[in-house]
Amino acid sequence: MSRKFKILERKADCVLVKYSDIDRYKVRDIENDDVAIGTYEHCKLIFDSYDINKVREEKKREFEKWLDEFAEA
DSSP states (O other): OOOOEEEEEEOSSEEEEEESSSSOEEEEETTSOEEEEEOHHHHHHHHHHOOHHHHHHHHHHHHHHHHHHHOOO
8 A cells, every 4th residue: 555645735846745644744856856754844944945956956066076086088
């Protein structure tokens, strides 16, 4: 049986949900990544400030850093 969630808030790039069976919350983005899991207060702060474009920029910087450190052209 898969777990169900109740949608509390939704933006273009993420959603804030509540687990249906426990008092726990989650922020999940449009790339299907769990961004935060925890209390409502914690997840609400993350949800309100979440910006997928900033996340993508950071992932790109980390990727380039990894390439510089571990890969040869």
